[in-house]
Amino acid sequence: MKHARSTTTVGVVALMVLSAHLTGCVSPSAPVAEPRMPEAVVLETTAVLFRAKRLAATVLIEIALPGTTDAGRASPVIFTLDGNATFALVAATTRHLAARGEIPHAIVVGVHTQSLSSPSDAVVAFIANDLVPYLNAEYAIDSTRLTLVGFGPQASTVLAALFDRPTSFHGYLVASPQLITDELFIAESDYAASHDDLPARVFFGVEGLEIDPPPGAAAAAVTAMTNRIRRRAYPNLHNETVIFAGETQASVLPAAISRGLRFLYRSFGATVRR
Secondary structure, three states, rough: OOOOEEHHHHHHHHOOOOOOOOOOOOOOOOOOOOOOOOOOOOEEEEEEEEEEEEOOEEEEEEEEEOOOOOOOOEEEEEEEEHHHHHHHHHHHHHHHHHHHOOOOEEEEEEEEEOOHHHHHHEEEEEEHHHHHHHHHHHOOOEEEEEEEEOOOOHHHHHHHHHOOOOOOOOOOEOOOOOOOOOHHHHHHHHHHHHHHOOOOOEEEEOOOOOOOOOHHHHHHHHHHHHHHHHOOOOOOOOEEEEEEEEOOOOHHHHHHHHHHHHHHHHHHHOOOOO
């Protein structure tokens, strides 16, 4: 598998301090406090173009490395689906929470799926079977702590992956799924018919203020799916579902990412501050 790579750094490049005497505003003899440099987060992102035979396509991958790593530990990996917005929010939130001890320092990988015509299960197989080995060769990753994140339409892909290949990832963050179809409920039933355990960590985050009709449909569908998997009494399933009151489909994503990542990494047994 061939790939091309480029690296960009996003952040504060320079701060220019201008000093001026403004008549009537500052006394020439008054001491002037030196301004302090603001705290800045610089995200270093590597862009990789994968020519993936499995998908018969070239896939854009973005990789945000942590600012530091936990001593003596390989880094978990968080995969996001779709375009820039979800990746950028997850990368920034991960860096912010990790710097304050809420979650471990993690690598965030954005898989740009919006231009792909491949079925969602093939995309998930590409991540698990092709992308993870690549990352393992390039970085010190902890393959026991892989998380898959999806928002809106891609949240349904994450939910489908949960029932199709639950051991490929260990955390599933389902944020505001726009549609939980009958096929997904059938997939859940089919899985339950042949398995007595679902060894995964699953977070559902959905808006409580739904604008699109019918009002409350998304929250109702998520609640129904939550009730189904909890009734199975799987011994190694960890689940948290939050309906965010006052949040819309557009505004719920940052809240779901923050709450979801903290839940998933507590379930992973990470040492974090409470």
